Each structure stands twice: as structure tokens, then as C-alpha cells.
Amino acid sequence: MAGELDVSSWATGLRVPRILWAALLGSCVVYAGLVASGMFVAGREEPIVLDVPMALVFLAGAIASGVASFVVPKILLTQALAHAAPPRIEEREDPTGQTLFRDASARTAFFADPPAVRRLFLLRFHTALILSLALSEAIAIFGLAGHVAGMLPMPVALAFIGVGALLQVLRFPHPARCEAICERTWGARFPPE
Numbered sequence: 273m274a275g276e277l278d279v280s281s282w283a284t285g286l287r288v289p290r291i292l293w294a295a296l297l298g299s300c301v302v303y304a305g306l307v308a309s310g311m312f313v314a315g316r317e318e319p320i321v322l323d324v325p326m327a328l329v330f331l332a333g334a335i336a337s338g339v340a341s342f343v344v345p346k347i348l349l350t351q352a353l354a355h356a357a358p359p360r361i362e363e364r365e366d367p368t369g370q371t372l373f374r375d376a377s378a379r380t381a382f383f384a385d386p387p388a389v390r391r392l393f394l395l396r397f398h399t400a401l402i403l404s405l406a407l408s409e410a411i412a413i414f415g416l417a418g419h420v421a422g423m424l425p426m427p428v429a430l431a432f433i434g435v436g437a438l439l440q441v442l443r444f445p446h447p448a449r450c451e452a453i454c455e456r457t458w459g460a461r462f463p464p465e
Contacts, residue, residue: 277391277394277395279387279388279390279391279394280387281390282390282447282450282451283447285390285391285394286394286445286447286450288398289394289397289398289401289445290444290445292398292401292402292405293401293405293440293443293444293445296405296406296408296409296440297405297437297440297441299409299412300409300412300433300436300437300440301437303412303413303415303416303433304412304430304433304434304437306416307415307416307419307426307429307430307433308426308430310426312419312420313426316422319425320419320422320423320424320425320426321425322423322424322425322428323422323423323424326418326421326423326424327418327423327424327428330414330415330417330418330423330424330432333410333414334410334411334414334415334432334435334436337407337408337410337411337414338407338408338411338435338439340407341403341404341407341408341410341439342404344403344404344407345399345400345401345403345404345407346400348399348400348403349396349397349399349400349453350457352396352399352400353392353393353396353453353457354457356392356396357392358458359383359384359385359388359389359392359458359460360383360384360385360388361381361382361383361384361458361459361460362381362382362384363379363380363381363382364379364380364382364463365379380461381459381460381461382460382461382462382463383454383458383460383461383462383463386462386463389454389458389462390450390454393450393453393454394450397445397450401443401445404443405440405443408436408439408440408443409436409440410436411432411433411435411436411439412432412433412435412436412437413436414432415428415429415430415431415432415433415436416429416432416433418432
């Protein structure tokens with residue numbers, strides 16, 4: 273059905289977040305290309321010189337955005353998952369688990385319906401991911417804006433853009449990271465497939 277979230281696997285469920293990730297990371301590459309091309313200094317009579325007071329303002333904004341890019345999405349996702357109806361969990365024998373007694377079999381809590389858990393998680397994850405990527409991109413935009421305004425020379429502007437892009441690279445939506453968040457939140461594991 274059109275518009276439905278395919279949660280048959282993490283690979284299909286994370287398709288849209290990965291497209292968003294690539295698009296926002298691509299914008300940082302465009303910003304770096306614009307700055308490196310020199311088009312913003314063409315026609316200037318004097319080269320761009322570092323305006324230290326404004327550079328400190330841009331730096332403060334970039335630090336605030338960088339910290340917020342970690343803290344705010346984590347709080348949002350944690351609260352959203354805490355307020356969601358918990359998924360069904362069942363105890364099963366775990367052949368990899370350790371037993372306390374000879375006759376007792378190791379039992380572990382597993383998610384009873386992994387696609388339902390993926391759906392529950394992914395519907396809340398998109399918002400946190402987009403927010404973290406946007407706040408990371410803001411750092412790159414500070415560098416671009418500072419350079420366009422003639423307050424940050426090219427190397428400084430590229431450093432801002434590089435840090436923003438690096439933070440976005442760290443946010444790549446990886447299945448192992450998503451599974452770990454689910455397992456930590458609800459105290460159960462995904463069954464081996």
C-alpha cells in the first residue's frame with residue numbers, strides 16, 4: 273500500500289532516514305563547494321579578514337547547535353518511546369545464555385513481534401533524526417553565512433562546514449544502533465533471524 277512504512281527489516285525501514293541523511297550531508301558538500309570555489313570573494317577589493325568578535329559569536333552559536341544536536345533529539349526520542357505502548361515481550365530459551373543450574377535452561381526476553389517494534393521505533397525516530405541532522409547542519413550554515421558576510425575567511429568557514437558534516441556523518445541511521453536503543457528501552461532482545 274502506498275505511503276505505508278515497510279518494517280519487514282531494518283534495511284527497508286531505514287530507507288527514508290538514510291535518504292534524508294544523504295540529502296542533508298549533501299547540502300554540506302554544496303556549502304563547502306560554494307566557499308571553496310571563491311565565488312564569494314570574486315570582485316572584492318580586499319581579501320576576507322577574520323572578524324574576531326563575530327567569529328566568536330558564530331563559534332558560540334555553532335557550539336550551542338552542536339551540543340543541542342546530541343541532547344535535544346535524545347530527550348525527544350526517549351520521551352516518545354517512554355510514552356508509547358510497550359511492545360509484546362516473551363521469554364524464550366536462549367541457547368547462547370548461561371545457566372545457573374545444570375537442569376535450568378537459560379531464558380531471555382525477546383520481542384514477540386519484531387516488525388511491530390521496528391514500526392513503533394521508526395515512527396518516533398524520524399523526528400529525532402531530522403532534528404539532529406538539522407542542528408548539525410546549522411554549524412555548516414554558520415560557516416557559510418560568516419563567509420558570505422565577509423567575516424570568516426575561507427579556511428575558517430570550511431572548518432565550520434567540516435564540523436557540521438562530521439556530526440552528520442556520525443548520525444548515519446545504522447540498524448545496530450536502532451536495535452540497541454530498542455533493547456535498552458524495553459529490556460528485551462530481537463530474536464535471531
